[in-house]
Amino acid sequence: MRTAEIRSRFLTFFADRGHTVVPSAPLPTPDPTLLFVNAGMVPFKPYLTGEQEPPWPRATSVQKCVRTLDIEEVGKTTRHGSFFQMNGNFSFGDYFKEQAIAFAWELSTSPVADGGYGLDPEKIWVTVHHSDDEARGLWRTLAGLPDERIVARGDEDNFWSMGVPGPCGPCSELYYDRGPALGRAGGPAVDEDRYMEFWNLVFMQDERGEGAGKSGYPILGRLPRPNIDTGMGLERMATLLQGKDNLYEIDETRPVLDRAAELAGVRYGAAHQTDVRLRVVADHVRTALMLLADGTAPGNEGRGYVLRRILRRAVRSMRQLGYQDPALPELLAVARDCMAPSYPEVADAYARISDQACGEEDAFRATLRQGTAVLDTAVARVREEGGRTLPGGQAFLLHDTYGFPIDLTLEMAAEQGVEVDREGFTTLMNEQRERARADARARKSGGTADTSALRSLLDAHGPTDWRAWESLTAEARVLGVVGAGGPVPVAREGEIVTVVLDRSPFYAESGGQDSDAGRLSGASAEAEVLDVQRPLAGLIAHQIRVTAGELAVGDEVVAAVDPEWRLGARQAHSGTHVLHAALREILGPTALQSGSYNRPGYLRLDFPWRGALSPTVRSEIEEAANRALRRDLPVGVRWMTLPEAKEIGALALFDETYGEQVRVVEIGGAWSRELCGGTHVEHAAQIGTVALTGESSVGAGMRRLEAAVGIEGFDYLARERDLVSRIAEQLGSPRAELPEKIGGLLDRLKAADRENARLKAVATAARAAELAATGVDANGTLVVTATAAGPAADARALALAVRDRLPTDRPGLAAVAGDDGALVLALNGAATAAGLNASTLVKRVLDGRGGGSKEVAQGGGVPVERLRHLLAELPRIVGRG
Structure with missing residues (x-):
């Protein structure tokens, strides 16, 4: 049974049993603690934790996931893969253990002809938490499993929590006996290679307190509404149903592996090291394809760096196999054909995906040449000085500047008889990671280090009544004041704190739009709003500076957005949409926005493209954007379901998550149609002007356009006009003849330089x-x-x-x-x-x-x-x- 059919059967089974089919969320996640979705339950986390009311009582999904913490182990064992798909069914206070177990058993063992997977019931084992007598009894009565195939295990294996205070509970895992050829008898406690886990049922019934590890915390009591969260590994089920040994040999990965072996002239199964490298290629090419399809672009930090590393490990593995030519053009197309039956978007966006990936490979091939020269020089210096160890700082430089994975540096140094100071390298890497974590914590907390205080406010008062789309002012009450050390009762003049209000008209930074500026005014205090963030789903946090008096919990205030700031923000955000549409009009549909930022008077937009844009093309893009402004295209907002939005061609930002209803912003109808939560003008002419100020590279295959918007755009054009006038006056030339005049001067300067160089050489x-x-x-x-x-x-x-x-x-x-x-x-x-x-x-x-x-x-x-x-x-x- 092909993987796409396994996926389809799962969704159909649960849809027929009252579950809403929820599309996979994009791999990039807005959760600041994660780079990518790494588990099937991540998109449902707000519903499982009670932060938000679920829109459906039960749901099912096949979620794309990426895990890269153990990326070095990919290929070395047959268990690790960086990209995987998790089939899941979820109950939000609806059914519980009995139905979850019944569903899992029915789908797993029902005949293929009846829509099931047809697994042999006699080969299925289950594990339960040692305290969960209820689950043990249900497996006996519902599935008829004998006691010897129901294995009790402890907290490490069969108790689940998110690692923080909140919902938790026991779980029950299903294993399949693949036969004596793959290991010892005795069940999963004896051998988890022979007995492969394929489904985990989490019974979210308890609430845990503070504590570390899998069991170092108290259980505070039962949840008022228990939930079900299950995860079936799609690749693992494919391994079982296709009779394969491991996930690298199923229909979605083996063709890539086979093509890599064909290109390199090697045979899979002939040598362990060759097999490892082929598995790395198969996994990483598929992972890169899916990340690129979801809008991640190669870069030097965060998600972009993870993707860059994955692509480079694939390229390097092909070179280690002896293949020196560009490999990704050959391999990505195979991965596309494998994944398109489940994800048609990888075929639709393949031109863009291929362009970005191949650009990254070209850049890495050049980097390999440069980095190898740097490494060779460093190794020669070490040997000249009588040493045998390459400093950790040099290894870190190769990693950080040239994209050399540490294992590449270790291998190449060893070939020349030199060791590497791994401890020094690790210290520098840890320092870099800690800086990144600190930045993530700061972003997550919206300017304060104490997120637990914000969580308590959200739990106590519920979501903020957010009115940024409707109003610039709101009468509000101060629910909480949070400083760097935690909650405080009052903030005094000059202090900077984070304030939570019961309602807010302030736009919180998101979707590329900067946060609003404005003021809070009360009977006893005045405060300037410095920043507005959404650190938790549903909560608006305002970072403020008290400019007069004292602001206390319970105070009544008027929250007022600076109207000039908001007007500039609306112009810039609508201008970004206009520029995006103009870009696609001139360059074609592959020029898809992959990142943006806008604030009053300024916008920038990143998009995949190979090579700089010519002055003529830049002028055409600018002209197309301003033509839309001159036509005064109407700007409208519509709400609809995500499938409806996709049906009418609305573009979605990949780093956003969407609810059942999505907000579609249209400029000129179909000319610009994007999913967006930002603030916008009512008519395109209100933007004023879009003046391109820069075009540059922000990585291999990625370009950035920058523009001045509104009054700042007119100011920019006026300064450019004045500059041209001054140059024309100084050169005594009409402005229309300046290019020829300046070109002649440059030619004469170059001739003078050449003559000077000749005379210098003679001397x-x-x-x-x-x-x-x-x-x-x-x-x-x-x-x-x-x-x-x-x-x-x-x-x-x-x-x-x-x-x-x-x-x-x-x-x-x-x-x-x-x-x-x-x-x-x-x-x-x-x-x-x-x-x-x-x-x-x-x-x-x-x-x-x-x-x-x-x-x-x-x-x-x-x-x-x-x-x-x-x-x-x-x-x-x-x-x-």
Whole structure:
């Protein structure tokens, strides 16, 4: 049974039993504690924790997931995969253990002809929590399982929680006996390779308190409404139903593996290391395809860095297999064909996906050349100095700057007989991760470190009555004041705190739109609103500075958005939509927004594209955007279901999650139609103007447009006009003729530069000839010393010119000191043949401050006067040997 059919059967089974089919959320998640959705229940978390009222009593989904914590283990074992799909059924206070167990048993064991999976009931084992006698009894009565195939296990294996105070409960896992060829008899407690887990049923019935680990916390009591959260690994079920040994051999991954083996001219199953590399390729190519399809772009941080690393590990693995040509154009197309039956969007967006991935591979191939040169130089320096360990800082530089995974650095260094300071590298990596975690915590908390206080406020008072779409002011009550150390009763003049109100007209930063600015005014306090965030679903947190008086919990205030700020924000956000539509109009549908930011007067928009846009294309995009403004296209908002929005062609942002009803913003009807929660103008002409101010690269295959909007756009154009007028006046040329005038000036400057370089070379050659005749014998070596009035490049040019004029039949050395403190040594062939080494010599002269090759070396770092003294001493130093 193909994976797509396994997926379809699961959804159909539960839809027929009253479950709402919920589409998979995009892999990028707005949860600041996660980069990607890593479990099937993540999109349902607000409903399971009680933060939000669920829109349905029961639901089912097949959720795309990515886990990268154990990415180094991918391929080494047959259990680890970075991308996987989780079939799930969920009950929000509706049915509980009895129906969950009955559903799982019925779908697993019903004949294929009846819509089930047809697993042999005699080969299914289950585990239960040792305290869960109810689940044990249900497995006996509903499934007829004997006691010996119902295994009791402890908290580590069969008790679930989110790791924080909140819902928790026992779970029951289903395993399938794959036969004695794969391991020992005795059930999952004995061998989890032979007995493969394929479904986990979580009975969310309790509430846990503070504590660490799997069991280091108290159970506070039963939940008023218990929930069901189950997860069936789609790849694991495919492994079972397709009779395969592991997830790399099922129909969605094996074709990629086979194509990789064909390209590399190797055979899967012939050698362990070859198999590992082929499995890495198969997993990572599929993972990259799905991440790219959901809008993640390769980058240097966060999600983009994870994707970049995955792509580069796939490319590197192909090179290790002996395949040196570009591999992704061949492999991605195979992965697309495997995944398209379940996810048609990977085929629809394949041109964009392929362009981004292939651009990243091209960049990495160049990086490999650069990074290899850096590594080789660093290793040579270590060996020259008699060491055997590459510093951790050098390994981190290769990782952070050149994208070298540490295992690549370890392998390449080992090939040259050098170890790597893993401890130093790990320390630097941990420091970087801690900075990233601190940033994530700050973003999550909306400016305060105490999210538990915000959680308590949400639990006590419910969601904020949010009115940003309807109003600029609201009468509100202060529900809570939170400082860096936790809740405080009052905030005094000058203090910066986070305030939660019962209602708010302020827009919280999201969807690329910056937060509103404004004020809180009460009988006893005035405060400036600095930032507005949504740290928890449904909660608006205002970071404020008290400018007068004292603000206390319970105070009544007027919350007022700065109307000029909001107008600018609306212009910028609508301008972003207009620019996006104009971009797609000129470049085509693959130029899909992959990131944006807008604030009053400014916007930026990132999109996948190979190569810079020409001035003509930029002008066409700007013209298309402003044409929409001149036509004064209407801006409208409609609410509909997500399938309805997709049906009319509305574009969705990949890093947003959507409820059952979505908000569609239209500009000129179908001309621009996007899912969006931001604030917008009523008519396009209200934007004023869109003036492109920049176009640049933000990574391989990714470009960024920047623009000034509204009054700032007119200001920008006025400044540009004034600048052109001043240049025209200074050059005495009409503005229309400025390009030709400036081009002529540049040509003359280039000609003058070439002439200067020629004269300089002639002068250097003449001086070199004179200096070559002044050599001093130093124990058989002819030593010439000189100074150069210029930078290190001039000193190097003179040293090489002198060396080339020394006799070739005896050792010769040219030493030139520049007036910027650089010393350059150049040896002829006879000198190096005699055992002299320029790198060793320059370090000896300058106390280790320098390096290079045995023929040419350079150093510095000493005062100019001392350098000239050392230059005079050089013949004696060389003569001593």
